[in-house]
Amino acid sequence: MARVGVVGIGHSRFGIREDASLRELAFEAVRSCINDADVPLSDVQSMVVAIASDELSYALQPSAQVGDYIGFHPKPSFRAEAACASGSMAVRAGWMNIASGLADLVLVVGAEKMTEASTPDVTEVLGRAGDFLWEHPFGMTFPGYYAMIARAHMAKYGTTEEQLAAVAVKNHKYGALNPNAHMRKEITLEKAMSSFVVADPLKLFDCCLVSDGAAAILLASEAVAKKLRPDPVWLSGLGLGTGSLALAHREDLTSLEATVEAAGQAYRMAGIGPEDVDVAVVHDCFTIAEIVAYEDLGFCPRGEGGPLVEHGETCIGGRIPVNVDGGLKSKGHPVGATGVAMAVEIVKQLRGQAEEGRQVPQADVGLSHNVGGNGQHTAVHIFTRA
Amino acid sequence: MQFRDFSLLVRDTKVRGFAEGLERGELRASRCVGCGAVHFPPRSDCPTCWSGEFTWEPITGTGRLITYTLIKVPPRHFAPDLTQRAPFSTYVYAPTAVGLVEMEDGLRVMGWVCGVAAQNLHVGMALTPKPEVLDDGRATIVLKSEGC
Numbered sequence: 014m015a016r017v018g019v020v021g022i023g024h025s026r027f028g029i030r031e032d033a034s035l036r037e038l039a040f041e042a043v044r045s046c047i048n049d050a051d052v053p054l055s056d057v058q059s060m061v062v063a064i065a066s067d068e069l070s071y072a073l074q075p076s077a078q079v080g081d082y083i084g085f086h087p088k089p090s091f092r093a094e095a096a097c098a099s100g101s102m103a104v105r106a107g108w109m110n111i112a113s114g115l116a117d118l119v120l121v122v123g124a125e126k127m128t129e130a131s132t133p134d135v136t137e138v139l140g141r142a143g144d145f146l147w148e149h150p151f152g153m154t155f156p157g158y159y160a161m162i163a164r165a166h167m168a169k170y171g172t173t174e175e176q177l178a179a180v181a182v183k184n185h186k187y188g189a190l191n192p193n194a195h196m197r198k199e200i201t202l203e204k205a206m207s208s209f210v211v212a213d214p215l216k217l218f219d220c221c222l223v224s225d226g227a228a229a230i231l232l233a234s235e236a237v238a239k240k241l242r243p244d245p246v247w248l249s250g251l252g253l254g255t256g257s258l259a260l261a262h263r264e265d266l267t268s269l270e271a272t273v274e275a276a277g278q279a280y281r282m283a284g285i286g287p288e289d290v291d292v293a294v295v296h297d298c299f300t301i302a303e304i305v306a307y308e309d310l311g312f313c314p315r316g317e318g319g320p321l322v323e324h325g326e327t328c329i330g331g332r333i334p335v336n337v338d339g340g341l342k343s344k345g346h347p348v349g350a351t352g353v354a355m356a357v358e359i360v361k362q363l364r365g366q367a368e369e370g371r372q373v374p375q376a377d378v379g380l381s382h383n384v385g386g387n388g389q390h391t392a393v394h395i396f397t398r399a
Numbered sequence: 400m401q402f403r404d405f406s407l408l409v410r411d412t413k414v415r416g417f418a419e420g421l422e423r424g425e426l427r428a429s430r431c432v433g434c435g436a437v438h439f440p441p442r443s444d445c446p447t448c449w450s451g452e453f454t455w456e457p458i459t460g461t462g463r464l465i466t467y468t469l470i471k472v473p474p475r476h477f478a479p480d481l482t483q484r485a486p487f488s489t490y491v492y493a494p495t496a497v498g499l500v501e502m503e504d505g506l507r508v509m510g511w512v513c514g515v516a517a518q519n520l521h522v523g524m525a526l527t528p529k530p531e532v533l534d535d536g537r538a539t540i541v542l543k544s545e546g547c
């Protein structure tokens with residue numbers, strides 16, 4: 014199969030960006046991506062944009078704002094959407110654009126402006142990513158769904174609230190070193206444990222941030238990638254899985270079927286296994302989600318995700334470093350941008366360009382894991398240097 | 400930002416009889432006329448045999464709590480300034496635990512936990528799903544403990 018390479022990466026600062034509009038955030042990411050690739054935008058043939066929510070942007074076709082502002086028209090562009098996994102859908106669509114032969118240089122942009130809406134409104138919109146007809150009426154929110162997953166995991170495997178908090182402590186430790194992170198400060202286990210309850214057993218520090226931001230990558234066909242730079246990172250494995258709308262319909266509440274499916278596809282396509290992954294970014298929208306991801310991705314046996322993080326095995330120097338960019342937890346989660354930002358981070362790691370203190374040594378294989386909703390869509394992408 | 404009241408959504412579906420049943424004190428699943436599969440939440444269309452015909456099947460007996468939470472930060476439609484009250488939800492944000500019980504036949508029912516404080520809940524405990532008519536005449540589903 015023809016290979017698709019990443020030849021440019023760009024990332025805006027994540028945070029409460031009252032200083033910038035959606036289109037301006039996207040521009041920041043595209044400008045740094047184009048500069049990184051050292052390719053004029055006029056050479057780019059096609060674009061895919063991920064913006065998760067019409068409700069948060071108060072507009073239909075918000076991708077048109079991006080295309081217009083970067084001056085892309087009249088070239089092809091469309092939007093990809095799967096809630097918090099929208100960014101990875103755009104990456105996938107970008108890959109398909111190239112693999113199909115439609116184009117050989119494709120820009121993938123993810124952006125979201127979330128902080129203009131009030132917290133109850135954001136909670137409402139995100140909660141409705143689940144089964145809004147039958148579960149949302151019980152006040153089920155995003156944290157509520159993951160709280161139920163956490164409670165089931167705790168009951169089945171003895172996972173503790175301290176282990177959940179350990180995920181937050183780790184991710185904040187690395188986020189503090191990431192200049193693009195929303196919340197650049199370390200937290201203690203005590204602080205995480207004593208924060209207020211959002212949805213029992215999840216506390217404030219078990220939840221990711223509501224952020225504004227954008228990210229972009231430039232994808233190229235093998236021939237073009239090799240011409241453009243000596244060190245393209247290859248998008249070698251793609252997996253996409255889906256899961257039930259209602260949490261109640263999950264056979265096992267402690268696992269996301271969509272992740273297991275997506276991971277299987279991606280590992281097979283890349284011809285590797287979980288033991289070959291040197292660095293991973295996983296969808297830690299809530300701390301429990303990271304622990305479930307370890308298990309669903311095969312980084313540890315079922316039920317051992319809690320001990321894995323507790324024993325530091327997902328820190329740099331451990332068995333498999335995870336979310337050393339700060340994760341959604343500390344770097345932030347502008348939903349449409351997240352999947353693209355994950356690709357940016359893995360490429361950065363594989364190029365050896367991560368900031369001091371958060372670069373994984375000799376990283377040749379990286380994995381991104383991006384969940385839409387509470388497991389309705391999951392994308393797993395594998396990136397390699399070779 | 401305004402969202403449609405979810406109850407109106409149920410009333411605009413082919414399973415609108417569910418909401419009517421609930422108000423009469425009946426908690427019901429749908430049974431596919433084509434293949435006999437029982438679905439909860441109810442659905443008019445069967446994804447197994449593709450039949451569009453169904454009958455109502457009462458859900459009775461006691462289930463086992465498989466997970467639960469207590470939501471402290473509510474979504475917009477639970478915010479105190481809500482003007483339109485939802486029929487099978489509580490209308491103000493009052494911390495009540497939400498649970499998911501699994502019945503003997505495998506059906507799972509979500510509801511408000513009644514009669515047990517959140518800190519006393521545990522996975523595996525017996526709870527009985529029942530319709531409950533609220534003070535405002537609207538109906539919801541509660542998961543009742545013994546003596547509730």
Ligand SMILES: [Zn+2]
Binds near residue numbers: 434450
């Ligand atoms: Zn049927």
